[in-house]
Amino acid sequence: MNSNSRISVCLATYNGEKYVREQLVSILKQLSPNDEIIVSDDHSTDKTLSVIESLNDPRIRIIINELGKGYSSNFENAINHSTGDxxxxxxxxxxxxxxxxxxxxxxxxxxxxxxxxAIISDSFLKPTLGSHFKAHNTKIGFLNNWLKTRYIGACMAFRREIFSKLLPFPSQSKWCAHDYWIANIAEFFFKVKLVDIPLIKYRRHGNNASTGGEKSKNSIFHKIIVRIYTFLQLIKRM
Incomplete structure (x- = not known):
């Protein structure tokens, strides 16, 4: 790795005052002085931003999401503002x-x-289902992840080189969430590796923005539309 390489952590927030400080502390201790955390906030109405600002760390940069309400747009906004390799x-x-x-x-x-x-945990970080990979039979490969991805966005890291195919995200995020899109872009065009080691405590507290690999409640029609729409978006990037 080039000694000048930089890491950008893209963190999406919305009314996260309860847990965000603990998360940021766990991240900051692993970063170098030249790395950055891009916090994209989706117009929080609680004390999320003041909690983040209280850390007073120059590596944290807060921006407001102007791409449209929702966690997928919020992550895209953070990625757009990242500068790391x-x-x-x-x-x-x-x-x-x-x-x-x-x-x-x-x-x-x-x-x-x-x-x-990831270690699937409750609100107090006590393990519940344990390994996400084992609980959801996570597998590598494009077909596996196009049909039913089990990749969690919060467990992803990628090289800046994939931006050429990744950005901008498809306009219809209701049919193609950010982690589903990233998984499919990477499996379709690039090289993917699963690390069979839990590297985050994945907190499930009842108010999470995403399902986190839990069984989908969407209709069969919706699932078909998601896969067709996403495949057509992939073809456009060829």
């Missing part, structure tokens, strides 16, 4: 496990997208 995604309510950055960066020297396992 390597992008890590982060939810506002998890906790990074020690050595996450070191392990992921080692794999990113050979792969374009790296996805780690």
């Amino acid at each position: 390597y992008i890590f995604l982060s939810d506002q309510d998890d906790v990074w496990i020690e050595n996450k950055v070191k392990i992921m960066m080692n794999e990113l020297q050979s792969f374009d997208l790296v996805v780690s396992d």
